[in-house]
Amino acid sequence: MIKFRNVLALFATLAAINASSATEQSIVLASTTSVEASGLLANILPQFTAKSGITVNVVAQGTGKALDTARRGDADLLLVHDPEAEQHFMDEGHGSTRRQIAWNDFIIVGPSADPAHVKGGNDSVAALKAIASAQAPFVSRGDKSGTNAAELRLWKLAGQTPDALKEKWYRDIGGGMGQALNAASAMEAYTLSDRGTWLSFKNKGSLTVAIEGDPRLINRYDVIELNPRKHAGAKLAAAKVFADWLVSSEGQQAIGAYQMHGQKLFNPSANSPK
Amino acid sequence: MLLSASFTPGRKSTITISELHNFLEIVALSISVSLAATAAATAISFPVGTALAIFPFPGRRVVVVLINAFFGLPPVVIGLVLYLALSRSGPLGSLALLFTPTAMVIAQTILAIPIITALVHRASERAWARYGDELAIDGATRLQAIPQILMIIRAELVTAVLAGFGRTVSEVGAVILVGGNIRGLTRTMTTAIALQTSEGDLSLALALGAVLVGISVSVSATVFALAGRARTAGNDEV
Numbered sequence: 272m273i274k275f276r277n278v279l280a281l282f283a284t285l286a287a288i289n290a291s292s293a294t295e296q297s298i299v300l301a302s303t304t305s306v307e308a309s310g311l312l313a314n315i316l317p318q319f320t321a322k323s324g325i326t327v328n329v330v331a332q333g334t335g336k337a338l339d340t341a342r343r344g345d346a347d348l349l350l351v352h353d354p355e356a357e358q359h360f361m362d363e364g365h366g367s368t369r370r371q372i373a374w375n376d377f378i379i380v381g382p383s384a385d386p387a388h389v390k391g392g393n394d395s396v397a398a399l400k401a402i403a404s405a406q407a408p409f410v411s412r413g414d415k416s417g418t419n420a421a422e423l424r425l426w427k428l429a430g431q432t433p434d435a436l437k438e439k440w441y442r443d444i445g446g447g448m449g450q451a452l453n454a455a456s457a458m459e460a461y462t463l464s465d466r467g468t469w470l471s472f473k474n475k476g477s478l479t480v481a482i483e484g485d486p487r488l489i490n491r492y493d494v495i496e497l498n499p500r501k502h503a504g505a506k507l508a509a510a511k512v513f514a515d516w517l518v519s520s521e522g523q524q525a526i527g528a529y530q531m532h533g534q535k536l537f538n539p540s541a542n543s544p545k
Numbered sequence: 546m547l548l549s550a551s552f553t554p555g556r557k558s559t560i561t562i563s564e565l566h567n568f569l570e571i572v573a574l575s576i577s578v579s580l581a582a583t584a585a586a587t588a589i590s591f592p593v594g595t596a597l598a599i600f601p602f603p604g605r606r607v608v609v610v611l612i613n614a615f616f617g618l619p620p621v622v623i624g625l626v627l628y629l630a631l632s633r634s635g636p637l638g639s640l641a642l643l644f645t646p647t648a649m650v651i652a653q654t655i656l657a658i659p660i661i662t663a664l665v666h667r668a669s670e671r672a673w674a675r676y677g678d679e680l681a682i683d684g685a686t687r688l689q690a691i692p693q694i695l696m697i698i699r700a701e702l703v704t705a706v707l708a709g710f711g712r713t714v715s716e717v718g719a720v721i722l723v724g725g726n727i728r729g730l731t732r733t734m735t736t737a738i739a740l741q742t743s744e745g746d747l748s749l750a751l752a753l754g755a756v757l758v759g760i761s762v763s764v765s766a767t768v769f770a771l772a773g774r775a776r777t778a779g780n781d782e783v
Binding site for chain 2: 456
């Protein structure tokens with residue numbers, strides 16, 4: 272008797288849970304941690320859903336992981352920021368269209384004590400060289416995210432190949448942007464951050480912006496629709512509605528209007544890709 | 546949702562109504578997912594745990610040891626295996642369950658089954674040793690004895706179910722992988738704490754943590770108190 276009642280309770284609960292998600296159309300957007308953590312998506316998605324009736328379920332991962340999720344067929348649409356990895360994804364035939372929706376910039380943040388004496392400049396590569404020669408602690412995402420990829424490109428330009436296993440000052444944390452900022456804050460370390468996550472981050476401690484304004488620090492966000500020949504199971508029609516909305520004047524306006532502490536976090540760029 | 550309806554708006558507070566709504570939604574989702582998982586695990590574990598005590602078969606000892614060993618199954622590994630199974634390119638992909646609450650229920654059910662089964666088995670073994678002969682004299686077959694044994698150990702069953710619930714509600718590794726931590730759909734207390742910590746919003750993370758600790762501690766305290774009563778009751782019957 273106990274068993275029977277429990278089974279009934281189980282079905283009732285499952286039905287209740289599924290009822291809330293099955294009534295409306297929904298897509299899975301595999302996205303980067305930065306657009307989620309910065310609050311952008313939470314801000315613009317209600318506007319889109321109100322208009323289209325489509326719910327966008329955001330799975331926030333690093334760009335590398337998001338692309339893998341889509342490769343396996345577990346996402347309907349991508350919003351990512353690693354040009355090289357995206358090109359690779361397109362070359363493999365997984366994507367159909369790739370459109371830039373916005374850009375902002377990366378910054379190097381570091382402890383206010385500034386042990387590597389890099390604060391105030393705009394040359395990111397020279398700053399990394401200084402950090403390496405001072406052996407000042409540096410936190411790397413180490414998670415194959417777009418920011419991690421950008422960081423590794425900068426290290427290459429700086430002529431350095433820091434190896435987390437050999438260099439004690441280089442700390443590969445294998446985590447999201449927020450985790451990296453938490454770690455940098457706790458370790459008094461430098462790290463590369465996207466501006467959106469930095470501005471919305473609430474546990475900065477002694478961290479301040481050290482380097483900004485380097486043209487090499489531009490951070491581009493693209494929406495990628497999937498190739499129907501490889502991903503027939505994905506909800507491509509609904510995904511296209513959202514992708515089209517993001518580049519439409521309405522979507523672009525919503526992106527540009529999003530502010531944090533009076534600062535614009537994302538510059539809409541569908542019409543003039545950077 | 547039910548919980549948010551009981552909130553009276555208009556009172557001055559540092560959090561907005563929509564934030565409170567999100568907060569309650571997360572708490573409600575956590576609890577309903579864990580309840581569903583506990584119920585599913587219970588439906589399986591009760592008969593299996595008792596049957597293991599009653600029916601002798603070759604290799605029974607090995608099965609019992611394995612179930613007890615799975616007590617400490619690493620959730621993140623369960624999550625990973627289930628993720629690959631439920632992925633659209635995996636064997637169960639056509640069910641389209643990845644990144645849904647149902648996927649989280651399945652993961653938590655797998656985690657709760659060994660705990661509930663092991664606790665039910667231990668209690669059943671004691672009850673069977675004590676009352677097995679009587680039940681046989683009354684003419685009950687071993688299969689018919691299962692509900693009777695369950696009835697005898699009902700106090701321990703409550704303990705087992707609560708222990709299973711405690712395991713599921715406080716788990717993060719498996720549900721974040723198969724649920725995806727989707728706002729408003731699969732964001733539970735544990736995954737929200739992980740997210741808010743990563744956003745540096747430690748005060749909100751702590752608030753959710755306090756609710757979670759409250760639930761987990763009261764469940765554990767209830768388990769402990771009931772276990773004490775069950776022992777006392779058992780001694781009285783001797």
